[in-house]
Amino acid sequence: xxxxEVQIESRNGAQAPSGWCCPECGALTERGExxxxxxxxxxxxxxxxxxxxxxxxxxxxxxxxxxEWSHLRTLDPLQFVDLEAYPERTRTAQAATGLTExxxxxxxxxxxxxxxxxVMDFGFMGGSMGSVVGERFFxxxxxAVADRVPLVAVCSSGGARMQEGVLSLMQMAKTTLAxxxxxxxxxxxxxxxxxxxxxxxxxxxxxxxxxxxxxPGARLYFSGPRVIKETTREELPDGFSSAERNMALGHLxxxxxxxxxxxxxASYLRLLKGGARDDESGQVGDAWWGATDVGRRVVGExxxxxxxxxRRVGGARRLVEKAARRAQEMVSPPGGEPQ
Amino acid sequence: MNLSEEIDRLQSRLSGMRHEARRHDVWVTIEISRHKDxxxxxxxxGSLISGFEELRGDxxxxxxxxxxxxxxxxxxxxxxxxxxxxxxxxxxxTAVNWGMARPEGYRKAQRxxxxxxxxxxPVLTFVDTPGxxxxxxxxxxxxxxxxxxxxxxxxxxxxxxxxxxIGEGGSGxxxxxAVADRVLMLENATYSVISPEGCAAxxxxxxxxxxxxxxxxxxxxxxxxxxxxxxxVVPEPRGGAxxxxxxxxxxxxxxxxxxxxxxxxxxxxERRRQRRLRFRQLGEWSExxxxxGLSAVPIIETEP
Numbered sequence: 001x002x003x004x005e006v007q008i009e010s011r012n013g014a015q016a017p018s019g020w021c022c023p024e025c026g027a028l029t030e031r032g033e034x035x036x037x038x039x040x041x042x043x044x045x046x047x048x049x050x051x052x053x054x055x056x057x058x059x060x061x062x063x064x065x066x067x068e069w070s071h072l073r074t075l076d077p078l079q080f081v082d083l084e085a086y087p088e089r090t091r092t093a094q095a096a097t098g099l100t101e102x103x104x105x106x107x108x109x110x111x112x113x114x115x116x117x118x119v120m121d122f123g124f125m126g127g128s129m130g131s132v133v134g135e136r137f138f139x140x141x142x143x144a145v146a147d148r149v150p151l152v153a154v155c156s157s158g159g160a161r162m163q164e165g166v167l168s169l170m171q172m173a174k175t176t177l178a179x180x181x182x183x184x185x186x187x188x189x190x191x192x193x194x195x196x197x198x199x200x201x202x203x204x205x206x207x208x209x210x211x212x213x214x215x216p217g218a219r220l221y222f223s224g225p226r227v228i229k230e231t232t233r234e235e236l237p238d239g240f241s242s243a244e245r246n247m248a249l250g251h252l253x254x255x256x257x258x259x260x261x262x263x264x265x266a267s268y269l270r271l272l273k274g275g276a277r278d279d280e281s282g283q284v285g286d287a288w289w290g291a292t293d294v295g296r297r298v299v300g301e302x303x304x305x306x307x308x309x310x311r312r313v314g315g316a317r318r319l320v321e322k323a324a325r326r327a328q329e330m331v332s333p334p335g336g337e338p339q
Numbered sequence: 340m341n342l343s344e345e346i347d348r349l350q351s352r353l354s355g356m357r358h359e360a361r362r363h364d365v366w367v368t369i370e371i372s373r374h375k376d377x378x379x380x381x382x383x384x385g386s387l388i389s390g391f392e393e394l395r396g397d398x399x400x401x402x403x404x405x406x407x408x409x410x411x412x413x414x415x416x417x418x419x420x421x422x423x424x425x426x427x428x429x430x431x432x433t434a435v436n437w438g439m440a441r442p443e444g445y446r447k448a449q450r451x452x453x454x455x456x457x458x459x460x461p462v463l464t465f466v467d468t469p470g471x472x473x474x475x476x477x478x479x480x481x482x483x484x485x486x487x488x489x490x491x492x493x494x495x496x497x498x499x500x501x502x503x504x505i506g507e508g509g510s511g512x513x514x515x516x517a518v519a520d521r522v523l524m525l526e527n528a529t530y531s532v533i534s535p536e537g538c539a540a541x542x543x544x545x546x547x548x549x550x551x552x553x554x555x556x557x558x559x560x561x562x563x564x565x566x567x568x569x570x571x572v573v574p575e576p577r578g579g580a581x582x583x584x585x586x587x588x589x590x591x592x593x594x595x596x597x598x599x600x601x602x603x604x605x606x607x608x609e610r611r612r613q614r615r616l617r618f619r620q621l622g623e624w625s626e627x628x629x630x631x632g633l634s635a636v637p638i639i640e641t642e643p
Binding site for chain 2: 071072073074075077078080081082083130131132134135138160161162164165166167168169170171172173174176177179180181199200202203204205206207208220221222223227228231232234236237240241245249250251
């Protein structure tokens with residue numbers, strides 16, 4: 001667990017309204033400094049929840065992220081009404097977050113490694129997974145396969161979206177099959193589990209990654225503490241469901257502080273891409289579906305054509321970048337690189 | 340006297356009553372699906388499978404009695420059977436944990452799926468669970484990943500897979516055994532992302548709104564057929580399967596048999612491809628410029 005030092009003085013003496021007060025230790029931090037530290041408390045290391053935009057800004061190389069599949073939008077297949085109608089709840093979430101759904105995905109580079117990056121936002125209806133989250137994740141996986149680049153997913157979710165009923169449940173199977181496609185085509189896939197990551201998302205694509213890491217203190221569980229207590233009356237052990245405990249139990253590869261996340265991800269991606277390219281499998285994503293597939297949408301054809309064009313442009317760009325790097329190295333040789 | 344006003348009033352009252360009746364019907368189905376006398380997986384194994392040889396254990400650490408599995412003969416062909424087992428008496432229910440499987444159960448299922456693939460045996464699954472077991476040991480034993488891997492291993496099979504929802508299809512714990520080529524469902528079974536009580540407690544902040552939640556979740560067989568989540572509804576005798584388990588089993592036998600015959604006509608790799616496509620296409624979304632809400636404001640950082 002994160003060491004928690006309760007600083008009563010600072011909590012009582014809290015006067016500066018512009019500061020950020022840590023809910024874990026009560027320490028006050030100046031907002032600018034707190035943001036500069038990626039919203040991590042400098043006193044106790046508490047990782048505050050951040051939205052998809054901030055996350056992308058922290059992970060992707062500046063200017064490298066371009067969102068895709070944002071045209072996929074939520075429908076209301078069940079005409080679900082609880083205390084509020086589903087379309088109303090969706091609109092509220094969109095207005096509050098400025099996002100169109102609980103996942104934002106697109107092509108990006110992390111320390112110059114090209115990848116597809118999919119980031120969930122807990123602020124959008126608890127990061128719940130409905131049809132659009134499932135479909136965007138699937139398209140992100142397909143794009144990774146087609147581009148032959150890794151997929152990075154940042155997962156944070158309260159589980160399946162109840163308002164889409166059993167169709168949300170089916171997204172667990174769908175996203176799981178997306179991971180199967182990644183595996184079969186040898187497309188690297190790294191998942192970062194951030195607080196909280198629960199329910200249908202941990203029981204599908206989040207825990208099936210090649211490398212599965214979490215942020216310190218993140219709570220990761222299928223059934224939550226409340227449900228466990230109500231159903232079984234069991235006492236929960238200290239640190240139940242925390243990232244640290246999950247790692248000790250063998251469910252995670254590493255617990256990575258937010259400040260190190262970008263570098264570690266880049267390292268994982270380079271390593272996973274570093275294998276021999278001595279077989280023909282995993283070359284074309286469409287092979288996964290078989291050559292006789294007629295069920296795909298027409299959109300798929302145009303999308304694939306666009307991908308091919310993009311790949312050619314990307315290839316040319318990489319050549320130019322490589323040449324530029326070479327030139328840079330000739331001017332100032334690597335090794336003595338200043339920070 | 341204003342007749343049209345009166346007609347409007349009566350019509351709205353009628354639609355209100357219809358709505359009330361529908362809610363009642365859904366709740367009756369929920370109660371039948373959970374009925375204590377409803378035939379369980381072992382009952383269907385008894386009536387549909389001959390020469391059943393039960394196989395136990397996950398080959399890692401334990402055996403979960405909430406998941407029953409083994410080999411047997413279905414209409415003169417050898418098959419692998421896997422299903423959730425609920426008990427009837429209190430002792431039975433305690434022994435099988437009310438049909439709530441632990442990670443060991445889902446790992447047992449995976450090992451049996453692998454066995455089926457190795458020996459080219461079709462897989463029949465029976466789904467009847469309130470959900471995966473929500474306990475500390477289950478959580479710490481990797482419940483989430485056990486469910487995910489069970490779905491993954493079903494998705495990889497090239498042998499025919501037929502799943503039947505026979506009672507309660509509760510959330511991920513149910514889906515873990517239902518990634519199949521054909522999903523059949525008994526008329527009074529339910530299949531849902533969350534229990535009506537759980538949904539009501541979260542969205543209505545009061546579990547007593549369970550009937551409202553049940554209606555909203557659309558968990559009945561006819562709802563799911565409309566949504567494309569299942570292929571076929573197997574009718575039950577009047578009053579529910581427990582009124583005539585033999586008649587129910589006979590209808591289920593026909594349905595499974597016809598499903599297997601359809602699947603036999605498809606080559607193995609193609610069968611798997613179609614299963615993958617089946618799940619890939621599930622869900623409803625708009626491809627347009629936004630069904631409602633904000634117009635597109637994508638987060639785009641253009642290339643510098």
